[in-house]
Amino acid sequence: MRQLAIGQLRQGWSVATRWRLSLIATLAIVLVVPVLVWLAVPEEAFRLCFRHFSLPAYERSLGFQVGDLVLPDSSHAFGIRTVRHAGTFERLGFRPQDALFGYVHGAELGFYHDLRSASREPRRIRVVNVAAGEWGNDRRIVLRLPTPPE
Numbered sequence: 001m002r003q004l005a006i007g008q009l010r011q012g013w014s015v016a017t018r019w020r021l022s023l024i025a026t027l028a029i030v031l032v033v034p035v036l037v038w039l040a041v042p043e044e045a046f047r048l049c050f051r052h053f054s055l056p057a058y059e060r061s062l063g064f065q066v067g068d069l070v071l072p073d074s075s076h077a078f079g080i081r082t083v084r085h086a087g088t089f090e091r092l093g094f095r096p097q098d099a100l101f102g103y104v105h106g107a108e109l110g111f112y113h114d115l116r117s118a119s120r121e122p123r124r125i126r127v128v129n130v131a132a133g134e135w136g137n138d139r140r141i142v143l144r145l146p147t148p149p150e
Contacts, residue, residue, distance in 0.1 A: 043109055050112045058115050062145075063087020066111070069099050069130050078107040079130065093141045095129055101138060102126035118145040 013021075038045040059065050063084030068076045079099035083090045102125075103110030114123040122144040128137070 047109050047112065050116075054116075055112070062089050064089040064094060066108075069097055071099070071130060077101075077130070078111070079127070088145075092143065093139070094127065095131075097129055097131035098127040099130050100125060100127055114143055115145075118143045 034045075055066070064080050064087065065082045066079065067081040069079040069081065071077055077099040080089070080094050080096065083094050083096050100107040100111050111125070114125060117123060122142050125141050125143050126138050127141060128139070
């Protein structure tokens with residue numbers, strides 16, 4: 001019995017069969033791979049999805065921007081980079097260059113969880129202002145949001 005090479009086998013397939021196989025392979029890649037990534041590293045997947053899809057709406061509606069801050073010892077911390085004048089975050093007591101502290105699994109991920117849940121229950125957030133040099137003098141701000149932004 002003669003063995004057929006894969007290329008010879010494909011030559012016998014109809015165009016419709018090739019199209020169906022291509023569609024199945026594409027769907028497998030588009031659907032299965034993200035699910036596997038989400039299962040393998042759920043916190044990282046949540047952080048990336050929140051940062052790219054939900055965070056911009058929160059920043060626009062509440063008047064702030066987050067990112068890396070440079071600390072006095074030249075290290076970096078996650079925090080509030082800018083606060084819009086008369087915005088919700090300014091009224092709550094946040095200031096530009098507020099570094100976020102007190103999160104067990106990292107400030108960025110913890111802050112994103114606080115933003116999501118602040119419309120259901122108030123969240124206490126620890127901040128230290130980098131620009132004012134308030135090390136050892138942290139403030140606690142209660143984050144209470146009426147409804148999540150859309």
